[in-house]
Amino acid sequence: MVAFRFHQYQVVGRGLPTPTDEHPKIYRMKLWATNEVRAKSKFWYFLRKLKKVKKSNGQILAINEIFEKNPTTIKNYGIWLRYQSRTGYHNMYKEYRDTTLNGAVEQMYTEMASRHRVRFPCIQIIKTATVHFKLCKRDNTKQFHKSDIKFPLVYRKVRPPTRKLKTTFKASRPNLFM
Amino acid sequence: MPFKRFVEIGRVALVNYGKDYGRLVVIVDVVDQNRALVDAPDMVRCQINFKRLSLTDIKIDIKRVPKKTTLIKAMEEADVKNKWENSSWGKKLIVQKRRASLNDFDRFKVMLAKIKRGGAIRQELAKLKKAAA
Numbered sequence: 001m002v003a004f005r006f007h008q009y010q011v012v013g014r015g016l017p018t019p020t021d022e023h024p025k026i027y028r029m030k031l032w033a034t035n036e037v038r039a040k041s042k043f044w045y046f047l048r049k050l051k052k053v054k055k056s057n058g059q060i061l062a063i064n065e066i067f068e069k070n071p072t073t074i075k076n077y078g079i080w081l082r083y084q085s086r087t088g089y090h091n092m093y094k095e096y097r098d099t100t101l102n103g104a105v106e107q108m109y110t111e112m113a114s115r116h117r118v119r120f121p122c123i124q125i126i127k128t129a130t131v132h133f134k135l136c137k138r139d140n141t142k143q144f145h146k147s148d149i150k151f152p153l154v155y156r157k158v159r160p161p162t163r164k165l166k167t168t169f170k171a172s173r174p175n176l177f178m
Numbered sequence: 179m180p181f182k183r184f185v186e187i188g189r190v191a192l193v194n195y196g197k198d199y200g201r202l203v204v205i206v207d208v209v210d211q212n213r214a215l216v217d218a219p220d221m222v223r224c225q226i227n228f229k230r231l232s233l234t235d236i237k238i239d240i241k242r243v244p245k246k247t248t249l250i251k252a253m254e255e256a257d258v259k260n261k262w263e264n265s266s267w268g269k270k271l272i273v274q275k276r277r278a279s280l281n282d283f284d285r286f287k288v289m290l291a292k293i294k295r296g297g298a299i300r301q302e303l304a305k306l307k308k309a310a311a
Contacts (some may be wrong), residue, residue, distance in 0.1 A: 072223040073243060074209050091201055097210045099225050147242055149208050152181030161195055161207075 004102040006032045006109065008067075009039035015053040027051070029137040030107050032125060036063055046124075058077070068100040076132040076141055077104035083112060084122040093177065095138040101128060183233040184216065188256055189276060190236040193226070198272070203231075204253070207243050215243065219250050236261050 009031060015024040018079045029046060034038035038062060045141045074098040081088060094111070096104040105128070135143045155176050160166050183189070189205045198221070206213040209225055216231075217223040238256040240249060253259075262268040282289065 001184040014281075026239060072209055072215070074215055075223075099215065101207065144208055144210055148186070150184045152184050153233065157229075159229070161199055 003105055004067050004100075005034055006102055006105050007039075007065055007103055008032055009036065009061070010064045010066055011039055011060060012062040013042040013043060013047065013058055015051075015058045030066065032102075036065075039063060040140065051156075068102065068125050071100045075101055075126060076131045076133055076136050077101060078136075079104065079128050080126040081112075082117045082124045082126055083116070085116065085118065093137070095131065095136055095141045097144055101130075104128070114149070185228065185233065186237070187242055188238045188240045188252075190234050190262070191216070191231040192234060194232045195230040196226075198226075202234075202258070204240070204249065204258075205231075205236060206249070217246070217249055219246070219253065230235065234262070234267070235265070238276070240297055269287060 011031065012028045014024060014026040015021070027047060027050075029043050031039060031042050031046070033042055040060055043060065043063075044058070047058070048054055057077060059147060060091050074078060077098060079094050079096065081094070083092060094108055096107045098104040099108060108125075109120055109123065112123055113120075133142075136142050136145070143178070156177065158174055185205060185208065187205060187207060191203055191205060193199055193201045195204060201218060201221070203216045203218045203221075203226075205214045206217045206223065209215055211227075213225050213227050214231070215223060216226045236256070236258055238252050238258060240252045244252065263272065
């Protein structure tokens with residue numbers, strides 16, 4: 001499909017071994033970033049908040065990109081997130097229908113930006129999961145679960161097939177019906 | 179005027195924008211309000227925006243997200259290809275494609291044929307005018 005802005009990475013890291021602690025605990029995180037460099041940075045950001053370790057006294061052991069296993073089937077994704085608004089921090093649960101998790105996450109970021117004016121740095125994804133259609137909570141996603149779904153496309157704007165054929169003025173009023 | 183062409187599973191549509199322009203595809207599932215999962219015998223199943231689709235009158239009988247072989251069999255049974263090529267919309271597209279792919283010699287032949295046809299029409303018209311006068 002179209003190139004995703006957000007890629008899912010698995011980052012594995014630990015604190016550097018010291019004389020007192022020969023084998024420090026290894027931590028693994030799955031996070032979303034636009035590229036690997038940013039993923040590693042985000043990893044340290046989160047790890048700093050959870051454990052007493054920083055990038056200067058830690059090491060990243062592995063970073064791998066995680067790809068979607070079945071990009072040709074539609075799934076319902078539930079995303080739990082924590083975001084910072086102008087007045088404080090809030091939790092949220094949102095549902096999206098998409099073929100891939102990266103697509104759903106991208107939908108989430110654009111929706112948060114448009115509905116709540118929250119930008120990428122202020123959003124932390126707590127958890128994502130594929131939700132079985134019986135367990136979906138939002139009516140917006142549940143309405144597409146009908147197996148005999150059928151609706152007409154109202155208001156069809158006729159577009160030129162390439163942007164080169166676009167014109168500012170038209171000779172006659174376009175027919176929007178079909 | 180009620181609607182006759184619906185977005186439904188099994189509706190055949192024409193892609194009218196983008197990389198797959200001009201391809202006939204079957205709507206295999208609906209992702210959400212704006213996008214559908216779409217499939218054709220010679221391409222990977224992908225999601226596409228409704229804005230890029232023009233719905234046709236043809237509909238085939240399939241369940242949600244069928245396997246590729248099931249889809250191909252259903253398309254054969256419904257005879258989508260022939261129905262499309264015999265419809266006026268499909269015929270127009272074939273003619274457009276043929277006209278776009280003419281070489282100079284072909285265009286010369288078309289010019290001669292047009293002149294001949296025009297001459298035959300004018301002769302008949304002259305005959306009718308003489309009969310009416």
